[in-house]
Amino acid sequence: MVSSVETLEFQAETRQLLRLVIHSIYSNKDIFLRELISNASDALDKLRLESLTDPDLGADTSDLHIVLEADRDARTLTVRDNGIGMSRDELVELIGTIAKSGTAGLLQKIKEAEDAAAAQHLIGQFGVGFYSAFMVADKVTLRTRRAGTASGTQWESDGEGTYEIQAVDGLPVGTSVTLHLKPVDSEDGLADYLAEHKIRQIVKQYSDFIRWPIRMAVERTTGGAATGTGSEEGSDTGSDTDDVTTHEVETLNSMKALWARPRSEVTEAEYNEFYRQISHDWLDPAETIHMRAEGNFEYEALLFIPSQAPFDLFSRESKSGVQLYVKRVFIMDDCEALMPNYLRFVKGVVDAHDLSLNISREILQQDRQIRSVRRRLVKKVLGALKSVRTKDAERYAKLWDQFGRVLKEGLLEDTDNTEALLELVSAESTHDKAKKTSLREYVERMREGQDAIYYLTGETRAMVENSPHMEAFAAKGYEVLILTDPVDEVWADQVPAFDGHRLQSIAKGQVDLGDAADGDGDAEAGARRDEEFAALLPWLTSSLSDQVKQVRLSSRLTTSAACIVGDAHDMTPTLEKMYRAMGQEMPPVKRILELNPAHPLITALRSAHAANADDPALPEIAELVYGSALLAEGGDLPDPARFTRLLTDRLTRGL
Numbered sequence: 001m002v003s004s005v006e007t008l009e010f011q012a013e014t015r016q017l018l019r020l021v022i023h024s025i026y027s028n029k030d031i032f033l034r035e036l037i038s039n040a041s042d043a044l045d046k047l048r049l050e051s052l053t054d055p056d057l058g059a060d061t062s063d064l065h066i067v068l069e070a071d072r073d074a075r076t077l078t079v080r081d082n083g084i085g086m087s088r089d090e091l092v093e094l095i096g097t098i099a100k101s102g103t104a105g106l107l108q109k110i111k112e113a114e115d116a117a118a119a120q121h122l123i124g125q126f127g128v129g130f131y132s133a134f135m136v137a138d139k140v141t142l143r144t145r146r147a148g149t150a151s152g153t154q155w156e157s158d159g160e161g162t163y164e165i166q167a168v169d170g171l172p173v174g175t176s177v178t179l180h181l182k183p184v185d186s187e188d189g190l191a192d193y194l195a196e197h198k199i200r201q202i203v204k205q206y207s208d209f210i211r212w213p214i215r216m217a218v219e220r221t222t223g224g225a226a227t228g229t230g231s232e233e234g235s236d237t238g239s240d241t242d243d244v245t246t247h248e249v250e251t252l253n254s255m256k257a258l259w260a261r262p263r264s265e266v267t268e269a270e271y272n273e274f275y276r277q278i279s280h281d282w283l284d285p286a287e288t289i290h291m292r293a294e295g296n297f298e299y300e301a302l303l304f305i306p307s308q309a310p311f312d313l314f315s316r317e318s319k320s321g322v323q324l325y326v327k328r329v330f331i332m333d334d335c336e337a338l339m340p341n342y343l344r345f346v347k348g349v350v351d352a353h354d355l356s357l358n359i360s361r362e363i364l365q366q367d368r369q370i371r372s373v374r375r376r377l378v379k380k381v382l383g384a385l386k387s388v389r390t391k392d393a394e395r396y397a398k399l400w401d402q403f404g405r406v407l408k409e410g411l412l413e414d415t416d417n418t419e420a421l422l423e424l425v426s427a428e429s430t431h432d433k434a435k436k437t438s439l440r441e442y443v444e445r446m447r448e449g450q451d452a453i454y455y456l457t458g459e460t461r462a463m464v465e466n467s468p469h470m471e472a473f474a475a476k477g478y479e480v481l482i483l484t485d486p487v488d489e490v491w492a493d494q495v496p497a498f499d500g501h502r503l504q505s506i507a508k509g510q511v512d513l514g515d516a517a518d519g520d521g522d523a524e525a526g527a528r529r530d531e532e533f534a535a536l537l538p539w540l541t542s543s544l545s546d547q548v549k550q551v552r553l554s555s556r557l558t559t560s561a562a563c564i565v566g567d568a569h570d571m572t573p574t575l576e577k578m579y580r581a582m583g584q585e586m587p588p589v590k591r592i593l594e595l596n597p598a599h600p601l602i603t604a605l606r607s608a609h610a611a612n613a614d615d616p617a618l619p620e621i622a623e624l625v626y627g628s629a630l631l632a633e634g635g636d637l638p639d640p641a642r643f644t645r646l647l648t649d650r651l652t653r654g655l
């Protein structure tokens, strides 16, 4: 029995929004189903909750579910739930108007937005939910009966400005939304939404973890013995003869949102299985992080640290591994707003309860709450890594092997977490050839009076170990970190300090090992030496002015005659090379030649210069001293042929 029909107008803002939604705000029309299923799921939640608090409601909550019905003849798709339903007034209030505050102002801005992208950006700030049905339907019929009431209401609209509303008797409690589908038009993004495979695909993609069953009658062709794979409740066909097409009801979604269950109820095997599903990895994860935040921004997060790095970790296409859900509805893959780039190896799911389903990547990036979620997740991941290090050094060593390089990117990107990241750094060191060290262990071994953490960068461990820069440090028993990854040079230079100790390259600046006890550092002796070399140094500086900016005496050498060092704030040769490789133009950075005043070659050079400052052999020897120092640190000679000729001449004359 149908009572009188009332025609009502959409609220002005609603009309505008409808137009926007229908006319190409969305590139992906499939999401209408996600929106309708999400509404149905909310309605089921509400009914369950309300019948708990109000036992007189008299609603049947024994089999709460969602049903999808595709009708080829009528070209309709219906989403039906047996949830809370809506009263007539609620219907007008909820569907006929946009109740959300600030909508009118927002629409004004959308109208003023120059293009579709800007409009979408704005519209992402609130849900359009139900209206998305009009992207795929030219008419929508909604029938609903509120739990606890006797009669129902029908609402119908073509989305053009008015809707009709009328009372309907005999409806079950709950809501059905019937879409009269527009014709299939692949150019316009309109798929065949009646096709079973299409419906399955959308449900799997967006609504798999909805906690209520999403059912659909599916066709099954059976030959001989009937198979009932995957169905929750097969219909009785009673026939198992030749090929027959039967209809049976199947639940399309898995409903298993592991992250929403209490941690104590999930087994390790279940976590691992879930990890393998979302990561397409076949190894178990190294670490599992499961957390829940309550309060004004609720979310659950289930994150995994893989045991092995993916092959494309350093490719440009490598993406963030975190998926975003909103109340168990899938929103997006690769949610870079939730995990910084340097933690792109972390896989998992974040389910935020208080976001709009329609949220865009751009909005997420700016959202204050999302940023605070991200900060918390980063702290959790870094904390988990740290705790592996404390508990199981061997396991940590493996993780560092896999992810150390990408974590070091964090030292450049994420200055908020410098200290936590430095706690994770593992480096080779002169202390123990067989084992890498943490900075913390280094600091514990620091000598009395040592204030800096010393390091030297180079291509290989052997090159670093045998570098002239190392001599005095080795002689005096100072530990030096051996950094051989190109990125080391960058972070070690940028990081201010660890635990109050600055990081100091032993190939840069002046070295003062401050050890007066062994006499060399003695101030008086130093002054005497300076005087002895007062003539040679300026002469050498000008003779080698094309190559170096200064020649000075060294306190870092014991056996080598000379070495080359950088000024404290100059760019290192490796960095220079890196920048050039990236196509950056820059003037060559000149460094400093340091001489070992105790070396026989240097004292002989001093005497020769004192005897005859115009000796034509002197500039050639200066060049050889510089060239050898460059070779010793693994550098490239600008003119190797010339160097070899000078050296050969010298050797010949010497024999």
Ligand code: ADP
Binding pocket: 035, 039, 040, 043, 081, 083, 084, 085, 086, 094, 095, 127, 128, 129, 130, 131, 175
């Ligand atoms: P949102 O879900 O973000 O609130 P929608 O446009 O999707 O926005 O839905 C508007 C409102 O209409 C919902 O908040 C809900 O109150 C009501 N509604 C929509 N679908 C249903 C349904 N299937 N059952 C009960 N109420 C519904």
Ligand code: MG
Binding pocket: 035, 038, 039, 127, 129, 130
């Ligand atoms: Mg909704």
